[in-house]
Amino acid sequence: MDARANGLTIKAPGRPLTGRVTPPGSKSITNRALLLAALARGTSRLTGALKSDDTKLMAQALRAMGVTIDEPDATSFTVTGTGRLRAPAAPLFLGNAGTAMRFLTAAVTMIDGTVVVDGDAHMRKRPIGPLVQALRSLGIDIADSNGYPPVTVHGRGPFSAGRVEIDGGLSSQYISALLMAAACGTGPVEVALTGSEIGARGYVDLTVAAMRAFGAEVEQLDEAAWRVQPTGYRAADFTVEPDASAATYLWGAEVLTGGAIDLGVPADAFTQPDAKAQALIAAFPHLPAVIDGSQMQDAVPTLAVLAAFNRTPVRFTGIANLRVKECDRVSALATELSRIRPGLGREDGDDLIVASDPDLAGQVLPTRIETYADHRIAMSFALAGLKIGGITILDPGCVAKTYPGFWDALASLGVTYDTVD
Ligand SMILES: O=C(O)C1=C[C@@H](OP(=O)(O)O)[C@@H](O)[C@H](O)C1
Numbered sequence: 357m358d359a360r361a362n363g364l365t366i367k368a369p370g371r372p373l374t375g376r377v378t379p380p381g382s383k384s385i386t387n388r389a390l391l392l393a394a395l396a397r398g399t400s401r402l403t404g405a406l407k408s409d410d411t412k413l414m415a416q417a418l419r420a421m422g423v424t425i426d427e428p429d430a431t432s433f434t435v436t437g438t439g440r441l442r443a444p445a446a447p448l449f450l451g452n453a454g455t456a457m458r459f460l461t462a463a464v465t466m467i468d469g470t471v472v473v474d475g476d477a478h479m480r481k482r483p484i485g486p487l488v489q490a491l492r493s494l495g496i497d498i499a500d501s502n503g504y505p506p507v508t509v510h511g512r513g514p515f516s517a518g519r520v521e522i523d524g525g526l527s528s529q530y531i532s533a534l535l536m537a538a539a540c541g542t543g544p545v546e547v548a549l550t551g552s553e554i555g556a557r558g559y560v561d562l563t564v565a566a567m568r569a570f571g572a573e574v575e576q577l578d579e580a581a582w583r584v585q586p587t588g589y590r591a592a593d594f595t596v597e598p599d600a601s602a603a604t605y606l607w608g609a610e611v612l613t614g615g616a617i618d619l620g621v622p623a624d625a626f627t628q629p630d631a632k633a634q635a636l637i638a639a640f641p642h643l644p645a646v647i648d649g650s651q652m653q654d655a656v657p658t659l660a661v662l663a664a665f666n667r668t669p670v671r672f673t674g675i676a677n678l679r680v681k682e683c684d685r686v687s688a689l690a691t692e693l694s695r696i697r698p699g700l701g702r703e704d705g706d707d708l709i710v711a712s713d714p715d716l717a718g719q720v721l722p723t724r725i726e727t728y729a730d731h732r733i734a735m736s737f738a739l740a741g742l743k744i745g746g747i748t749i750l751d752p753g754c755v756a757k758t759y760p761g762f763w764d765a766l767a768s769l770g771v772t773y774d775t776v777d
């Protein structure tokens with residue numbers, strides 16, 4: 357199997373998938389830990405970490421700012437920081453790693469000097485305006501490109517004490533970015549939400565937990581406000597838990613094929629928001645008529661593909677911000693489901709409606725799935741290929757964003773592929 361192929365046609369196994377596959381380390385937690393360790397003085401050891409495009413981009417950017425990062429093995433980073441970041445010689449390139457882009461935009465404001473933070477063509481379509489405005493309200497000299505990257509920061513040293521308001525409706529990563537940078541301020545910083553909703557609040561909880569693990573003092577004042585003390589960060593040894601979003605593909609493969617896949621970690625041991633999807637996946641083929649995806653956003657593609665094989669149709673709500681992820685996932689899911697069978701997926705405003713069709717299983721429906729450089733579109737539609745013959749995933753290498761070993765993991769369970777050039 358060659359993930360560099362233009363496409364992989366999955367051979368539906370026609371039997372339950374059984375075996376043991378441990379998902380890689382959490383992308384979200386690895387990129388938080390890398391940043392916090394980089395901001396600490398001293399050496400931190402991160403184990404169980406993810407090595408993928410997103411975490412390599414974060415590590416590379418931190419190295420460019422004077423942080424020493426060694427990689428003693430395939431799942432560890434040793435990070436030695438000086439307690440401050442140095443101005444990089446060139447713009448920081450963060451590909452399409454949302455966490456790296458947003459977290460570093462806030463972190464580099466502490467640097468004395470000019471820093472340009474940029475990403476690839478996809479990232480340049482992902483909004484960053486609310487975070488930039490919030491930083492500007494703290495007196496930081498910062499400019500974006502009409503609300504999108506690249507962002508140019510003329511830093512003058514650490515945050516001063518104060519209160520910053522942020523609308524996290526488009527991305528909770530803006531809030532996480534401010535919180536993590538705030539601990540390096542010269543006085544206490546209060547981060548308060550405007551707007552009523554944030555998607556996936558659980559990601560902010562992950563941020564607070566990681567900050568505390570590196571010695572920060574964060575107090576949640578109420579549902580919508582946090583106070584961060586100017587403690588800076590302390591080097592720590594830190595274990596990254598497996599990635600819950602990656603786990604959803606394995607849970608999905610298990611219920612779709614009636615198999616038994618041992619992830620080596622029980623669903624209730626995850627602290628990441630997407631672990632909530634496991635209870636829904638376990639209900640397959642009786643998924644509920646309405647699924648609110650807002651608190652498990654990255655699991656929505658997995659659930660949407662499962663929904664195609666469900667007994668009854670499923671409407672996904674609370675997913676408007678899936679339109680500003682790696683691609684417009686609401687549109688991509690509707691389009692690609694309907695490529696398998698016309699009308700299988702459709703958009704209704706910002707909702708996605710998946711028309712269920714349990715009879716899809718066992719059919720041969722040659723379909724080339726466009727993946728839009730989006731790892732989650734590739735991995736979720738791979739699940740369709742476990743039940744339908746002829747499903748080809750185009751650009752299969754895009755899984756490297758968060759799960760480079762994905763195709764090998766399925767292969768280890770007995771799934772085989774034909775490569776398409
Ligand atoms: O904080 C994080 O680690 C993440 C937050 C979510 O993004 P948004 O906050 O942009 O919705 C999620 O989709 C992303 O994969 C990771």
Ligand SMILES: C=C(OP(=O)(O)O)C(=O)O
Nearest residue numbers: 452453454455654681682
């Ligand atoms: C939205 C995602 O990533 P990010 O925002 O970190 O680029 C994702 O991994 O599904």
